[in-house]
Amino acid sequence: MHGTVKKFAKWQGFLWILPSFLGVMVFYLLPYADVVRRSFLGAVDNRFVGLANYRTIMENPAFLLAVKNTLRFTALCIPLLILLALACAVILYRSKYGGFIKSAFLMPMALPAVSVALVWRLLFHSQGLLNHWLSQFKASEQDWMNTSSAFWILVISYIWKNLGYDIVLWMAGLAGISENIYEAAKVDGAGEWQCFWKITLPNLKPSLYTITVLSFLNSFKVFREAYLVAGDYPHESIYMMQHLFNNWFRSFSFDKMAAAAVTESILLLGLILLLQKAWDGGNEDGRKSI
Amino acid sequence: MKYGILKRGAGILLSAVLILGSLAGCGKTDNGAVGNEGNSQTGEKVEEGGEQALGRFLEEDVTLPIVFSSIYDMRKLEDGTIRIIGKNADDGKETVWDSKDSGVNWEKAFDAPGELQDEENGYIDYAALSLDGQSVWVYNRIAEGGIKPILYLVSSEGSIGQIPFELPAAEQSGQGSAQSFSTNVSADEKEGEEGAGDNVMNRSDVKNLILDICFLGADQIMVTDMTDKIFQISISDGSVKQTYDFNGMEDTHQVFTAGKKMLVVTSTEVLVYDTETGEQQQAEEALQQSVAESGFFHAVDSMDAGESIYYLTGKGLFHYKFGGSVMEQLIDGSMNTLGSPAFYPGALTMIDEQNLLIAANDANSEVGDGMVLLRYTWSKDTPAKPDKELKVYSLYNNRELRQAVSSFQKDHPDVYVNYQVALSEENGTTVSDALKTLTTEIMAGKGPDLILLDGMPVNTYIEKGILKDMSPILADKSNYFENILTAYQDAQGQLCAIPARFMIPAAQGGSANYTPGEDFDTFTAKQGILANTDPEAIVERFWYSCGAAWQKEDKTLDAGKITEFLSKLKNAYGEYDSSAVDEEVYQSISQGGAVNELHKVSLSWGDFDLAFGRIKVSTGLFGRMDYGMMNSVNEKLGGGDYGLMPGQAKQVFVPAMILGISSKAAQPETAEEFAGYLLSSEAQKVSQFGGFPVEKEAFKSVLDGHEYADKERLVGVAGGGSDIDEILDYALIPTPEEEIQKLTNLAESLTTPALQDDVIKAAVVEQGTKVLKGELSPEEGTDAIMQKVNIYLAE
Secondary structure: OHHHHHHHHHHHHHHHHHHHHHHHHHHHHHHHHHHHHHOOEOOOOOOEOOOHHHHHHHOOHHHHHHHHHHHHHHHHHHHHHHHHHHHHHHHHHHOOOHHHHHHHHHHHHHOOHHHHHHHHHHHHOOOOHHHHHHHHOOOOOOOHHHOOHHHHHHHHHHHHHHHHHHHHHHHHHHHOOOHHHHHHHHHOOOOHHHHHHHHHHHHHHHHHHHHHHHHHHHHOOHHHHHHHHHOOOOOHHHOOHHHHHHHHHHOOOHHHHHHHHHHHHHHHHHHHHHHHHHHHHHHHHHHHHO | OHHHHHHHHHHHHHHHHHHHHHHHHHOOOOHHHHHHHOHHHHOOEOOHHHOOOEEEEEEEEEOOOOOEEEEEEEEEOOOOOEEEEEEEOOOOOEEEEEEOOOOOOOEEEEEOOHHHOOOOOEEEEEEEEOOOOOEEEEEEEEEOOEEEEEEEEEOOOOOEEEOOOOOOOOOHHHHHHHHHHHHHHHHOOHHHHHHHOOOOOOHHHEOOOEEEEEEEOOOEEEEEEOOOEEEEEEOOOOOEEEEEEOOOOOOOOEEEEEOOEEEEEOOOOEEEEEOOOOEEOOOOHHHHHHHHHHOOOOEEEOOOOOOEEEEEEOOEEEEEEOOOOOEEEEEEHHHOHHHOOOEEEEEEEEEEOOEEEEEEEEOOOOOOOOEEEEEEEEEEEEEOOOOEEEEEEEOOOOHHHHHHHHHHHHHOOOEEEEEEEOOOOOOOOOHHHHHHHHHHHHHOOOOOOEEEOOOOOHHHHHHHOOEEOOHHHOOOOOOEOHHHHOOOEOOOOOEOOEEEEEEEEEEEEOOOOOOOOOOHHHHHOOOOOOOOOOHHHHHHHHHHHHHHHOEOOOOOEOHHHHHHHHHHHHHHHOOOOHHHHHHHHHHHHHOOOOOOHHHHOEHHHHHHHHHOOOOOEEEEEEOOOOHHHHHHHHHHHOOOEEEEOOOOOOOEEEEEEEEEEEOOOOOHHHHHHHHHHHOOHHHHOOOOOOOEEOEHHHHHHHHOOHHHOOOOOOEEEEEEOOEEEEEEEEEOOOOOHHHHHHHHHHHHHOOEEOOOOHHHHHHHHHHHHHHHHOOOOHHHHHHHHHHHHHHHHHO
């Protein structure tokens, strides 16, 4: 009897996660396994083609362009967003109007992507508002979404939309730091900058991982705006992985899609694991120093 | 503690609600619960035990005793006789025919009295029958002062009398209607005005006209005039019992009567009036909803003195009981001729609940002027929906295909052709979204059997193995333009896509500006030869004649040729004049609002601009020959002619109505049978602007103007867009043999299918328009095109 209870206790944890695990299994793991299988098959006829699909995508200029643009966008936007959000969060945390301004920063998240796209069109069209304003100052007009400016418009749009969310996350992290530490440091003669550098930043490290991963995931959503404004074939500087997948799906290129998806997932998994390792390492160092 | 219990209680309650809610969502929808939306819509009866539902109205042609050029009205009289009043196409006489056996045999009751046959001084415009056999006729007398409508009453035996009713002259407020009407008279109503054919009317000649007429019981009539007024008139003394004024109503309307009720129907609503009081009755919600879903009423009949009505729309036959909450669909138009786009019902006669007759103008009928009579009979043993469902898919609505669906279903009662059109004005779907949905459906095994590939990446679909080889259905290609038919034939001789029609990029102009057969360099060297046209349309038109020359062997595009194309086209276009183009856009709006994209690039689009000197050369896709009009334009130009559109590619044609059978089709045999039918002479002879038939006999048939044989005295008069005083007279005559031969030779000489790729085309048109407007240089335009197209081609 005692043994049965012990056995049940052992499996009890598994039972609790079973419903969630089943969901993940059905909606993620099994479809992913099918994608892996399809990456070795032909598009429609399902004949085995070995690694041919992987070779095809590695030689495909559209795939390489999309990977380059996606990496460029991510590498530029995420550090920029995190740092900007941190700066804003620290300032707002000390301001007595911080709560109100924080809500204002969240407003862009509440706007539907379609509305944002419409505003973009109005602003950045070759005969749009921006060119109209520029013409008042005798500045040269241009078709913003069909030049390399499109990339920077996308970057600004991403930061504008996600800044509020990251500020909230940072402020939550800031709220978790005890005021006693700051008071003790100030008693010991530490200045504002030293407090920030020696107390605030180390204590925000746990938040950094969450914020980075969430910002990273949100960066994929910027495709919606790019697609709604510029369609299937935008300017080459904002041609992202999602554009490619979208267009491949339309033309029955499931073979290339599967190979690209597997490649991308391996790349992403590697990045996330690296990030996690760096975070774990940082935590251990922190613990050691304590 | 107290709050803890409350919290737990609320939690348990919420969980229970969520679980029960989700379980309820899993339940099957009971079709019966939908009621009238489901089972009763087609009048079917579902048998117990889930067996196939049985019962459907079957369609059959009724042979008319004579060839009618018009059928004004048809009624079942009180004694059971079916009476038709119409015009005999052979001798032009207005005539009345009766059938005592529900339309099987017919005998002439009488010819209309002489007053109605006087074609020298006027013409019959409308006529209507009452249940006791009387008829009222609208005779438009043409005299010095203009046109004067006279109402004649003809008894059931044929004696005539005039109804003493004077139609009031149109008031100032009705001028808008008057203008549009007079334009319509000259443009569209020409056949109804044979006797007046040589009389070109000015707006000032038309004081007021009757636009519709119908009986209210046996002693009153409803008369609609061009100022949107409806007069309720006693036929005995011509006194006006009621006047209903709809002036200012946004929509055109049609009037029907049922018992003592009058129905005023627009394309969006039905207004019901009590004709005894003249008061509008409370809106019938189900009827309004029916109009919103099914569209305009074509014809109405009642079998119970107006307690309920039967009405025809483009979606089929419906029954509605006044005061009820539901409308019942008795016949689904998509399963028979009622859904055909060229079928215009004029009269509906309910013989009884299980038999009915419909008189209609079927533009594709081979009979005379297209007047046909159809009988629908309830068959209780026929499955409510045919056993086999053939799914046919196209991005854009195709009228020829819709017509073929009706004809094919008529010959194959066991097949239901489910024709799905992806893009419409209502759904707002983009081509890209539609193609993604199609991909999903095909891969899920729920896709269409037959696909109309126009606007789709045909070559990609062939490469991916989405399409099945169709060569077995075309064993003998000798009757076809093989050069067109084999546009998508691969190296193994497989035909995975077959164009059932084609268009020719063509140009037309006077001899000073255009010589048929001249090359692109010579043509575009003439600066400003393409001036005063919409730059977007010009780029799109020349894309067809040039695009095929840009593709290199590795399927990438030759940037040098695109720059050459843009440079030369810019030279031919000259300086952009927005005011001239605005005029063209205005004209397109005045000619009917939303302009069909294909129509905008058609050759005939420029007829009036060319004839009246606004443009020097007209270019566009040539897919239907209106010889009379083309000849008239050429004569006005003094030695004008047409030929292939100059282009960088030679002998180009544009494949249209491209057929493909899905390799994952659920009904491959039926799909092949239907594809075979679409390529048959019968289906190919249907011509509604979708291109020339690829079958030679049908090609000749749509060109030769046989419908005008022996009617050469007819003269058409057309008003030209924004300026209705611009009139082109042209003779409706059979096309001369040498003209037919010329076009046949041209068709046989075509060797190069135009580049059919919407992504490349969109990039070229977008950037090319900017080049023509002077916003970009040809080199900059080419760079922008190549930037987009290179990504696309690299994918």
